[in-house]
Amino acid sequence: MTGLRRMLAGVLVGVIAGGHALAATGGVLSIAVSTAAPAVGDPVIVEVAANGTVDNLVLRWKDAAWPMREAGPGRYEGLIGVDLDDPEGPAAVAAEGFLDGARVRAEASLTISPRTFAVQELTLPKGMAEFDGATLRRIGKEAAELSRRFSRVTPPRWRTPFLPPVEEYRPANFGDRRVINGDPRMPHSGVDIRLPEGTPVRAIADGRVAFAGEQFFGGRSVVIDHGAGVFSVYYHLKEFAVAEGQAVSRGDRVGSVGATGRATGPHLHFGVRVPGGRVDPTRLFALPGR
Ligand SMILES: [Zn+2]
Incomplete structure (x- = not known):
């Protein structure tokens, strides 16, 4: 297990324990984030896993869709960020695509924390x-x-x-x-x-x-x-x-x-x-x- 996978697994457990929503439609697509509580100006790694190849997979973040990187069989990786001018508060990142012809979706909740700049x-x-x-x-x-x-x-x-x-x-x-x-x-x-x-x-x-x-x-x-x-x-x-x-x-x-x-x-x-x-x-x- 690499450092990232270990950390993501830890966050997954932390997210569930914290009561945040972490859903996988039909149990075939799962999503995990490197932090569920990013600060303003933070990058976030998003990892998506599926029991097969997901077609037309996109990451939905802030009203736009982005391609994901294939990290292995049925594993995908994306990078998103919280702009240095964004407000604090709740947000959600979602992965969407098609698996065996059926539409699949998974969403992770984020809580953006403030950061004070000089x-x-x-x-x-x-x-x-x-x-x-x-x-x-x-x-x-x-x-x-x-x-x-x-x-x-x-x-x-x-x-x-x-x-x-x-x-x-x-x-x-x-x-x-x-x-x-x-x-x-x-x-x-x-x-x-x-x-x-x-x-x-x-x-x-x-x-x-x-x-x-x-x-x-x-x-x-x-x-x-x-x-x-x-x-x-x-x-x-x-x-x-x-x-x-x-x-x-x-x-x-x-x-x-x-x-x-x-x-x-x-x-x-x-x-x-x-x-x-x-x-x-x-x-x-x-x-x-x-
Ligand atoms: Zn400068």
């Missing part, structure tokens, strides 16, 4: 905090282009354990609420890792380069699509070691730490998106492997 109040000279029309248009165009790429759903290529993007992984600032000159800004959607310029940056899992280009905020930026709605984001790079469309393997060099774009000094801004939103990368690396 608030950073900054006072900046007007020129650094406000942008002219042309810059604002560029920022808007870049954001729209990235969300278009994030909306693509490709076959799953990720697997646990994920590899931290740098050897000395010292994350800071996840989810920070920034208030600049009294105006609340977007929460900080990733972690910042201060490292010397030129430090190698590597892919956290297998995937394909969905974006490699220059951005106003991110500078030299790389986005890797790991399939099934899982993406990793690397900003402020000194140089690229990959090109758009290229397939990458876990651990492949994608570039090196720099200070391009809006950066006050050399550091890697690293972020992760999974179905459901932006999650804390540090919690992703803490997920058990198999």
Whole structure:
């Protein structure tokens, strides 16, 4: 029994003991989650098992359907997340498909717990905090282009354990609420890792380069699509070691730490998106492997 299976089994028992609903239609499809009580910003592994091959299996989470990874005969794995801006409270994740022509479904209840993020109040000279029309248009165009790429759903290529993007992984600032000159800004959607310029940056899992280009905020930026709605984001790079469309393997060099774009000094801004939103990368690396 691997660590993940052991942990999932433990959670299953815990979920039932806690009185939460955990149903398998007709007893043929079962679902287990790596945690039934994720905090805001947490990733959650979902494991589905069936006594046969499930056709057209999808994971339903936050009003969308996502493909699952086949982990073995009759075993499937999915990765979802609670966005760093989501409210606390009850939620449900479900698996649906067809087994021997009959529709099957299983659902797991989650209770999302709150998480407190740091608030950073900054006072900046007007020129650094406000942008002219042309810059604002560029920022808007870049954001729209990235969300278009994030909306693509490709076959799953990720697997646990994920590899931290740098050897000395010292994350800071996840989810920070920034208030600049009294105006609340977007929460900080990733972690910042201060490292010397030129430090190698590597892919956290297998995937394909969905974006490699220059951005106003991110500078030299790389986005890797790991399939099934899982993406990793690397900003402020000194140089690229990959090109758009290229397939990458876990651990492949994608570039090196720099200070391009809006950066006050050399550091890697690293972020992760999974179905459901932006999650804390540090919690992703803490997920058990198999
Ligand atoms: Zn950052």
